[in-house]
Amino acid sequence: xxxxxxxxxxxxxxxxxxxxxxxxxxxxxxxxxxxxxxxxxxxxxxxxxxxxxxxxxxxxxxxxxxxxxxxxxxxxxxxxxxxxxxxxxxxxxxxxxxxxxxxxxxxxxxxxxxxxxxxxxxxxxxxxxxxxxxxxxxxxxxxxxxxxxxxxxxxxxxxxxxxxxxxxxxxxxxxxxxxxxxxxxxxxxxxxxxxxxxxxxxxxxxxxxxxxxxxxxxxxxxxxxxxxxxxxxxxxxxxxxxxxxxxxxxxxxxxxxxxxxxxxxxxxxxxxxxxxxxxxxxxxxxxxxxxxxxxxxxxxxxxxxxxxxxxxxxxxxxxxxxxxxxxxxxxxxxxxxxxxxxxxxxxxxxxxxxxxxxxxxxxxxxxxxxxxxxxxxxxxxxxxxxxxxxxxxxxxxxxxxxxxxxxxxxxxxxxxxxxxxxxxxxxxxxxxxxxxxxxxxxxxxxxxxxxxxxxxxxxxxxxxxxxxxxxxxxxxxxxxxxxxxxxxxxxxxxxxxxxxxxxxxxxxxxxxxxxxxxxxxxxxxxxxxxxxxxxxxxxxxxxxxxxxxxxxxxxxxxxxxxxxxxxxxxxxxxxxxxxxxxxxxxxxxxxxxxxxxxxxxxxxxxxxxxxxxxxxxxxxxxxxxxxxxxxxxxxxxxxxxxxxxxxxxxxxxxxxxxxxxxxxxxxxxxxxxxxxxxxxxxxxxxxxxxxxxxxxxxxxxxxxxxxxxxxxxxxxxxxxxxxxxxxxxxxxxxxxxxxxxxxxxxxxxxxxxxxxxxxxxxxxxxxxxxxxxxxxxxxxxxxxxxxxxxxxxxxxxxxxxxxxxxxxxxxxxxxxxxxxxxxxxxxxxxxxxxxxxxxxxxxxxxxxxxxxxxxxxxxxxxxxxxxxxxxxxxxxxxxxxxxxxxxxxxxxxxxxxxxxxxxxxxxxxxxxxxxxxxxxxxxxxxxxxxxxxxxxxxxxxxxx
Numbered sequence: 001x002x003x004x005x006x007x008x009x010x011x012x013x014x015x016x017x018x019x020x021x022x023x024x025x026x027x028x029x030x031x032x033x034x035x036x037x038x039x040x041x042x043x044x045x046x047x048x049x050x051x052x053x054x055x056x057x058x059x060x061x062x063x064x065x066x067x068x069x070x071x072x073x074x075x076x077x078x079x080x081x082x083x084x085x086x087x088x089x090x091x092x093x094x095x096x097x098x099x100x101x102x103x104x105x106x107x108x109x110x111x112x113x114x115x116x117x118x119x120x121x122x123x124x125x126x127x128x129x130x131x132x133x134x135x136x137x138x139x140x141x142x143x144x145x146x147x148x149x150x151x152x153x154x155x156x157x158x159x160x161x162x163x164x165x166x167x168x169x170x171x172x173x174x175x176x177x178x179x180x181x182x183x184x185x186x187x188x189x190x191x192x193x194x195x196x197x198x199x200x201x202x203x204x205x206x207x208x209x210x211x212x213x214x215x216x217x218x219x220x221x222x223x224x225x226x227x228x229x230x231x232x233x234x235x236x237x238x239x240x241x242x243x244x245x246x247x248x249x250x251x252x253x254x255x256x257x258x259x260x261x262x263x264x265x266x267x268x269x270x271x272x273x274x275x276x277x278x279x280x281x282x283x284x285x286x287x288x289x290x291x292x293x294x295x296x297x298x299x300x301x302x303x304x305x306x307x308x309x310x311x312x313x314x315x316x317x318x319x320x321x322x323x324x325x326x327x328x329x330x331x332x333x334x335x336x337x338x339x340x341x342x343x344x345x346x347x348x349x350x351x352x353x354x355x356x357x358x359x360x361x362x363x364x365x366x367x368x369x370x371x372x373x374x375x376x377x378x379x380x381x382x383x384x385x386x387x388x389x390x391x392x393x394x395x396x397x398x399x400x401x402x403x404x405x406x407x408x409x410x411x412x413x414x415x416x417x418x419x420x421x422x423x424x425x426x427x428x429x430x431x432x433x434x435x436x437x438x439x440x441x442x443x444x445x446x447x448x449x450x451x452x453x454x455x456x457x458x459x460x461x462x463x464x465x466x467x468x469x470x471x472x473x474x475x476x477x478x479x480x481x482x483x484x485x486x487x488x489x490x491x492x493x494x495x496x497x498x499x500x501x502x503x504x505x506x507x508x509x510x511x512x513x514x515x516x517x518x519x520x521x522x523x524x525x526x527x528x529x530x531x532x533x534x535x536x537x538x539x540x541x542x543x544x545x546x547x548x549x550x551x552x553x554x555x556x557x558x559x560x561x562x563x564x565x566x567x568x569x570x571x572x573x574x575x576x577x578x579x580x581x582x583x584x585x586x587x588x589x590x591x592x593x594x595x596x597x598x599x600x601x602x603x604x605x606x607x608x609x610x611x612x613x614x615x616x617x618x619x620x621x622x623x624x625x626x627x628x629x630x631x632x633x634x635x636x637x638x639x640x641x642x643x644x645x646x647x648x649x650x651x652x653x654x655x656x657x658x659x660x661x662x663x664x665x666x667x668x669x670x671x672x673x674x675x676x677x678x679x680x681x682x683x684x685x686x687x688x689x690x691x692x693x694x695x696x697x698x699x700x701x702x703x704x705x706x707x708x709x710x711x712x713x714x715x716x717x718x719x720x721x722x723x724x725x726x727x728x729x730x731x732x733x734x735x736x737x738x739x740x741x742x743x744x745x746x747x748x749x750x751x752x753x754x755x756x757x758x759x760x761x762x763x764x765x766x767x768x769x770x771x772x773x774x775x776x777x778x779x780x781x782x783x784x785x786x787x788x789x790x791x792x793x794x795x796x797x798x799x800x801x802x803x804x805x806x807x808x809x810x811x812x813x814x815x816x817x818x819x820x821x822x823x824x825x826x827x828x829x830x831x832x833x834x835x836x837x838x839x840x841x842x843x844x845x846x847x848x849x850x851x852x853x854x855x856x857x858x859x860x861x862x863x864x865x866x867x868x869x870x871x872x873x874x875x876x877x878x879x880x881x882x883x884x885x886x887x888x889x890x891x892x893x894x895x896x897x898x899x900x901x902x903x904x905x906x907x908x909x910x911x912x913x914x915x916x917x918x919x920x921x922x923x924x925x926x927x928x929x930x931x932x933x934x935x936x937x938x939x940x941x942x943x944x
Contacts, residue, residue, distance in 0.1 A: 012047050013110045014094070017085065019043060026084070033084050034421075036450050038063065042077040046095060046105040055102040073474070078103060080443045192454040192486055194329060197234035197242075197268040197296075198222050201289065202250055204277035213276060216357035217289065220314060221272065223345050224322035227338040227420065230331040232455055234268050240364035241530045242266050244566045248273065253292055256299030263296040265527050267488045271296050272325065278311070285311040291321055293328055303328040312350070315343060344418035345387060352382035359391060366568040368398035369607040379408075386415035390427050393434065398570070400610025402646050406434040422448070429461065438469035449478075456482060456492055463498045467505040470687045475502035493522035493531045500538040507689050507726040513542035533562035533571065540578055545690075547729025547766035553582045570611065573602035577615045584622045585730075587769035589806040592622050613642035613651055621658055624665065625770070627810035627846030633662045650691065653682035657695045664702055665810070667849035667886050673702045693722030693731055700738060705850065707889020709927045713742045733762045733771055737778050744782055745890065747929035753782045770806065773799035773815070780818050785930060789825035796822055810846035813839040817851075817858035824865050833862040853879050853891040860898055869902050876902075893923050893931045901938060909942055916942075 012019040018027050024040045026033040035043075045062050046054065059074055078095055085094045096106045200218045203211055219236065226233045246261045248254055252275055254262070262271055271294045279286040286308055293303045305324045309317030319342075323333055334342070347353040355378035362371035375392040382388060393408035413431040416424045429444035445462035452458055459482050466475035479499045483490050496519030503512035519535035540555035556578045563572035580595035596619040603612035620635035636659045643651030656679040664672040676699045683691035700715030716739050723731030736759035743752035756779040763772040776795040783792035796819040803812035816839030823832035836859040843855040860875035876895050883892035896919045903912035916935045923932035 011112050013112060014047075014107045015085075019047065021048075035080065035084055036447050038450075039077050039080050039084075042074070043081055043105075046103060047109055050105040050109060053096075053098045053101045053104045059102065076439060076443050076446070079439055083440075190453045190485055192489065193230060193232040194270065194331075195232040195234060195266075195268045196225055196270045196272060196325075196329075197239055197262065197266050198225070199239060199243075199248060199271060199273040201273065202252070202275040204275050207278065210278055212354045212357045212361075213287070215361045216314070216353055217276060217318065219357060219360065220318040220346065221322060221325075223342055224318050224334070225325065226422070227334040227342055228331065229422065229452070231329065232452075234266050235457060236360065237364055238266055241528065241566075245527050245529055252290070253301060254294060259294055259296045259299045261527055264488070264525070267492060268296050270294065270302070270329070279308070287311050287314070287317060289317060289321055291325065293325055314353070315346060338420070341418065341420045341423075345420070345423060347378065347382045347385045347388065349382060352378050352385060352388070355381055356385070356388050356391070359388075359395070363391060363395060363398075366566075366570055367606075368395045368570070371395040372399060372607075379411075384415055386412045386419060386427060387423075389415065390430065393430065397434070399607050400613070400642075400646055402434065402648065406431075409434045422452070429465075433465055433468075438465055441465045442469065442471070454485065454489065456485075456489055456494065460494055460498055463502060467502045470505070472502045472506035472508075475505065491522060491525070493519045493526055493528065493535060496522055497531070497534055497538060500535075500542065504538075504542065509542045509545040509727055513539055513546060516542060529562050530566045530568065533559045533566065533568075533575075536562065537571070537575060537578075540575070544578070544582065545726070545728055545730075547733075547762070547768075549582050549585055549767050553579065556582065569602060570606055570608050573599045573606075573608070573615075574611050576602070577611065577618060580615075580622070581618055584618075584625065585768050585770065587773070587802055587806045589622065589626055589808065593619075596622065609642050610646060610648070610651075613639040613646070613648070613655075616642070617651070617655055617658065620662075624658065624662055625811070626806070626808050627848055627851075629662050629665055629847045633659065636662065649682050649686050650688055653679040653686075653688070653691055653695070656682075657691070657698055660702070661698060664705060665848040665850065667882065669702050669705050669886060669888070673699065673706075676702060689722055690726060690728065690731075693719045693726070693728070696722070697731070697734055697738065704738070704741065704890070706887050707893075707926055707928070709742050709745055713739065716742065729762055729766050730768065730771070733759045733766070733768070733775065736762070737775055740778050740782065744778075744785065745928050745930055747933055749782055749786050749930075753779065753786070756782055769802055770808070770811075773802040774811065777811075777815055777818055780822065784818070784822055784825060787825075789822040793819065793822045793826070809842045810848040810851045813842035813846060813848075813851045813855050815839070816842065817854040820858040820862055824861055829862065829865050833859075833866060836862040849882065849886070850888075850891070853883070853888075853895075857891070857894055857898065860895075864898065864902055864905065869906055872902055873899070889922075889926055890928060893919055893926075893928055897931055897935055897938075900935070904938065904942065913939065913942055 010021065012021065016028050017033070019025070019040075020027075021044045024037050024044070026035055026040055026043065041063060042059070045059060056071060056074060060071070063074070063077075078097075082095055094105060094107045096104045098104060198218045198221050201214050203214055215236075222233050222236070225231050242262060242265045245265050246258055248258065251258075252273065254271060254273070259271060262268060272291060273294075274289065274291045276287055276289045279288055287310075288306060288308045291303075291305045291307070292301060293305075294301050303325070305321065307317060307320045307324070309320065319339070326333060347356050355374050359371045359374035359378055362368075362374060372392065372395040375388055375395055378388040379385070379392055389408045390412035393405045393412060396402075396405035396408060409427070409431040412427050416427045419427070425444050425448050429441050429448065432438070432441035432444060442462060442465045445458055445465055448458040449455075449462050459478055463475040463478040463482075466472070466478060476499065479495060479502060482492075482495045482498070496515050499515035500512045500519060503509070503515060516535050516539035520532060520539065523529075523531035523535050536555045536559035540552040540559060543549075543552035543555060556575045560572050560575035560579070563569075563575060576595055577599040580592045580599060583589075583592035583595060596615060599615050600612065600619065603609075603615055616635045617639035620632045620639065623629075623632035623635060636655055640652060640655035640659065643655055656675045660672040660674075660676040660679065663669075663675065676695055680692065680695045680699065683689075683695055696715045697719035700712045700719065703712035703715060716735055720732065720735040720739070722728075723735055736755045740752045740755040740759065743749070743755060756775060759775040760772065760779065763775050776799045780792035780795040780799070783789070783795070796815055800812060800815035800819060803809075803815055816835045820832045820836035820839060823829075823835060836855065839855040840852075840859050843851040856875050856879050860872040863869070863872035863875060876899055879891060879895040880899070883889075883895065896915060900912050900915035900919060903909075903915060916939050920932050920935035920939065923929070923935060
């Protein structure tokens, strides 16, 4: 029979592949190559234009004619195509990247006309059934575990936990503000599958040894109901969270108000719950499972069923229960292949099943340490169970051991081939993410999101991976797509938390704060106290970066209260660490030390090494500010050791930078510069602008200590530009104080005063008492050089009071040294000597060599003013020796200037002239124009 024209279609063949461009199918032999429609469309465009290089712009227009997307979407499509076609990174056999031009398909293609084959029809039906709701999506962010395979929610970030209040309500989709959502991407209407939340089952027997079945039965029922992909299953992590918000306790049936609250909290359509009991039947033990299915929308019971089965074969019991529930929900039974996949998802022995279930329960109750121990035993009992390895990876990750988490994720991936497509992809995505193969992870999560557009979990994981990989703008687009989902999914607080994280990755702290505030309102409406805690923690972090410590403190305090109530000690301790940082910034060093001690104790207790490292780091910074340098270095080096063990590059860079600060204070500027340059290189490589800015500022301080004023000013300006771009008021305040120091040394006193006064304004805004005192000391020094000691004296005294109160011996010694200089300028010699002596005593307690120089110079000037010239020379001797050793030009020049002035008073004019002339010459060459001007004035007064 002749083939009708309507049945003729064009196929493309190349290598072992056949492409059907009409049905968007790619096969290798008779095997379907699973790709999303958009990826296959990319291949079609490249093959149909294979005679030329297609520019990236043209490709973008052809693939997304009605939408704005980032170029990274095209790059990821090409990445997935190359991987699917099997081209090696070195060869790029099929798709050639022509730098600066675009892409070209380079393999020979044969175009054929072929009647529709039965095989092709079957494959088409397979694809339609497998990707029934594939959508046009571009971009995504937050991290709940999807089912049992997922990521920790990014709540306790290094030093803190994040989130907020205030009345910020998102606009409706029709009136969305572009500055909040970024470019809007088209998304076809998504049909939401019916969702089911299996709440768990009561143990009517009361036997402790059968308690584990509650979790195991719920987990197995979830897996059974998920088979076939007709239902959306609410993950166990979300249900555990909801149990704190809407406790159902011993209830077998929920009242209508409880169902409505669960509907709001979980976004679920149906709720399954019930009980089980153990029955003795001769030598057999049977399990009777009583099930109730309730409609959370209508608030009524849909069905009640009871099934009984042998304890030794839980699968058959759950299969029967699931079959009845599927019948009630009108979604049909599962195939034999799906049943086999279900069996593969379960541990092979009762012992392994029990350990696995108990480990899951511990993970969901935030006890990662106990979960790790149980899941290690589960993997030992059944080494071939992929999901046990996957959850063990999650436990290691919660404890901060990224390497161990990656090893377990790799094992899970290697064992996942018998699982469902969804579980395989989810496990692989986690493995790719932990292996830092973020492009592959992003593509996998995008595929999952496209296959299941109604499942927020996958979109959230996609957004998280995008933010981590530096694709924050893509993550914000993903957030925008989540907001276009039907109600109530579009109102989930996790979307706002995802936006806060994405904005933070772009250092857009204002948007991050606004999104966190919106998340607070959403979480409150949902009735989710743990999501509210997460939102408050995000708000606290962003507020701290924006220079609003009072708001940050209130948010952290509320988050901590909520975490404790919800049983999450890890996040509660992280919030306490954030509070400790804020107390330190406010100058409450006593309160800060107490909070750090408590947080460190908690992290050690629960075994959270990641947060232990961050908290130890921040404690080290506080101790540095207090002048306790040996203890500070001990804490910082402990943090560095942990971060290196965990391969946390960002953490290592932070530790190195602050260890450099300690080295500088202890008189090793050359060593400090070396470690700081390592830190800077790492921050730049990982794209952390905030860390880059802080490190550049600190490098500038090392250069200033070495007397390299021009180089120091360059670093300060670079740091200022970053701080201004990030809206980091704290950073701007630090930059202004340091810039004022350079300007003072250069004798540009009016400019220096402007910078110091601006830093005072900023620090008043952010309520940083200690930082404000630092700015006042800088202004007092400038006013002294401007001949206004009486105006400067109250500034120095107020600063000294602040540092005394906080036992900050180093900064207090500086305050008393500056005060001594001011009193001398006012002719108050005795008071000046007392102040200088106080400063010298404090500087010896601090261990900061630069503060010792300041105090020794003040004491020498006081002795000189009192006519104690020999004592003054003795004070200067160690400064001259050590500044030469440390390579510190500034303090060395000041000491030599004073030495020349003492020679004048000693009527040693020739010696004075020689010393002052040398000081003038060196000061001018190194741009210390203030010292040069003073030396010139002294020389002019010498008798000829």
